[in-house]
Amino acid sequence: MGHEPKTGEYGTSLRVCNSRSVALTFCLEPWGEQYPMAPEAIFDIVARGPKGDSLEVEFTDDHIVLYGWPGSIVTVFHEGIELGAGSSKRTPVPSAPLREKK
Helix, strand or coil: CCCCCCCCEEEEEEEEECCCCCCEEEEEECCCEEEEECCCCEEEEEEEEECCCCCEEEECCCEEEEECCCCCEEEEEECCEEECCCCCCCCCCCCCCCCCCC
8 A cells, every 4th residue: 555645734935145245144934043144155944834825035135034934844955954944843834823904
């Protein structure tokens, strides 16, 4: 009997490059992780989670901020090495509370 993937789940990847001549700070939210990103550095992002949403990237003068979507787990690699790899895995992004309509 074959293994079937969970329905409603998908994975995506993204390559982020610092094409500026100065270092930036790469921030992974909502985990609050920050990594220096040298000029010409490339970070590979791998995300898995429920279908229906996507990664979001925000660029500022000195930061690149990447947001996971509710239920996702995001992993960041630089030159094939996982950044932030520790003894515990990241927890999925919590669902945002519903806002009341006025």
